[in-house]
Amino acid sequence: MMLSLALVHAEGVPRLSSSNLAVGVASNPTLVRKLLTPLIKAGVIASSSGRDGGMSLAHRPEDIAAIYDASTGSGLLWPSRADIPHRCLVSSNFDNFFSDLATAADRAMREEKTARRS
Numbered sequence: 001m002m003l004s005l006a007l008v009h010a011e012g013v014p015r016l017s018s019s020n021l022a023v024g025v026a027s028n029p030t031l032v033r034k035l036l037t038p039l040i041k042a043g044v045i046a047s048s049s050g051r052d053g054g055m056s057l058a059h060r061p062e063d064i065a066a067i068y069d070a071s072t073g074s075g076l077l078w079p080s081r082a083d084i085p086h087r088c089l090v091s092s093n094f095d096n097f098f099s100d101l102a103t104a105a106d107r108a109m110r111e112e113k114t115a116r117r118s
Contacts, residue, residue, distance in 0.1 A: 001021050001025060001035070002057075004020075005021075005045065005056060006061035015053070015054030015056040016056070018030075018054070021055065044057070044058055
């Protein structure tokens with residue numbers, strides 16, 4: 001959905017409705033609004049209601065650090081989930097693998113963000 005908003009931004013389209021965004025992810029508008037609410041509250045996405053309303057990026061698409069921070073808060077992008085039952089070799093190692101991957105991705109993003117500030 002963020003990619004769709006970035007693409008229409010580049011094309012000069014002022015905003016997309018949740019219905020338009022939902023089509024792009026084969027979902028429904030209510031779920032789209034629910035998923036994007038944290039980014040709206042964080043000021044990453046601008047939202048307006050009404051007949052001509054919709055959503056747009058509140059920042060330049062290049063400003064990915066704000067999007068990442070709003071998506072993750074103080075946690076990781078892919079937090080581990082203790083609620084997944086360990087029924088086989090894959091599910092028994094799922095947590096460790098993705099925890100390491102999420103930690104590495106988070107570290108890389110934050111290092112890139114710091115480097116851009118310098």
